[in-house]
């Protein structure tokens with residue numbers, strides 16, 4: 001797969017902490033993602049994986065620390081050596097490099113599938129409708145839904161909706177795309193088709209991916225690196241083989257063994 | 267004694283006045299909708315002083331009688347150099363008063379939009395304005411159309427209040443016919459019937475729209 005792990009990181013989390021009220025959910029995270037790298041993130045629920053991704057998507061603000069994307073600060077601006085809070089236009093500029101696919105798809109229910117994928121191209125990238133439509137159709141072909149152009153999201157299965165959501169994010173050509181448990185809201189029989197599309201994207205696209213998932217076999221299969229999180233900290237990370245076969249930490253072992261016990265019992 | 271001839275003979279004059287009533291309702295409703303939307307947006311502003319000021323203003327308008335507000339606009343504004351015709355003062359008062367109810371309706375519609383819609387818009391890097399115009403409002407408005415329709419009918423039935431500031435609408439016209447002929451019964455019966463003939467089908471239409479919207483969106487508010 002992609003061996004782009006040399007050079008400057010695309011994303012740098014530095015000393016990132018997050019608290020909701022009195023609860024600290026992330027403490028002092030330092031974490032890099034390289035251009036084109038496919039990173040899988042695993043860990044028990046409540047360990048802060050979603051929060052970490054949402055801070056990169058600018059949906060949640062860090063309580064401390066900085067995030068850099070493509071060499072630029074995301075939440076801050078450097079004014080004469082002092083860190084100032086970034087304004088809305090700065091956030092918009094940097095955010096353009098980031099895309100996200102959500103657990104619950106979040107398609108726009110009042111638009112057809114085609115318009116779901118065209119809308120941001122027209123209103124954000126300033127593409128013409130014609131251009132946007134061509135791109136949208138191309139992406140719909142890629143996710144195998146070209147025949148659903150004129151359907152509304154409610155007429156599609158969960159798996160189909162999630163594939164549309166991926167096309168919608170992909171058409172913006174982000175440098176990094178975040179996948180937050182994108183199959184965990186789906187009926188079991190629909191998981192496969194969505195994973196298949198992610199696999200294709202991972203193989204064909206240059207962009208970096210951060211894949212938060214409970215699909216261990218899948219993570220092992222497509223990731224360049226696996227990150228294990230627990231209780232707001234990165235416990236360990238490494239190549240999939242190492243994490244799954246020779247985890248260094250007791251916590252990782254416990255998590256993985258509980259997981260395989262669970263999947264065996266199903 | 268009830269006179270059919272008289273009741274029919276005054277109909278043209280009353281129907282003429284009905285046009286004023288309908289015009290006042292429509293213009294008043296448009297003002298109420300625009301102001302109501304404005305209040306709703308202000309109440310969601312990140313700028314706290316604006317939020318507090320708008321909340322206080324809306325509560326103030328809501329908790330004072332429409333009649334007092336009409337008198338104030340019509341009789342007190344001229345002291346500050348703003349003289350409005352009865353029609354303008356009337357639709358302004360009516361619109362302002364009902365904007366404080368419509369802002370609640372808009373809020374209900376907007377609050378019903380799942381958080382994920384805002385987040386998807388933001389993740390696709392839509393501007394704040396585009397999130398409102400392309401994503402939120404097109405979803406927030408259809409389910410509240412029946413509620414807006416009900417307020418339209420309520421406002422229609424409130425227009426006789428405008429006769430208090432000398433707007434010659436239907437009730438004022440009936441009053442004048444009555445005092446000239448001493449035939450109040452026919453005049454006000456006609457007015458009642460005209461209101462019924464307009465309001466009742468309107469509320470049926472709102473009911474039908476409500477049903478359609480329920481089918482289309484699965485639920486209404």
Ligand SMILES: Nc1ncnc2c1ncn2[C@@H]1O[C@H](COP(=O)(O)OP(=O)(O)O)[C@@H](O)[C@H]1O
Nearest residue numbers: 020021025043044045046047048049050051052
């Ligand atoms: N908006 C929020 N307000 C309060 N607590 C939150 C909020 N979002 C997440 N949390 C808490 O932060 C912790 C980490 O959550 P999350 O990032 O969703 O973990 P994960 O994705 O690994 O399951 C959890 O304990 C969760 O309850």
Ligand SMILES: [Mg+2]
Nearest residue numbers: 049050051181
């Ligand atoms: Mg999560």
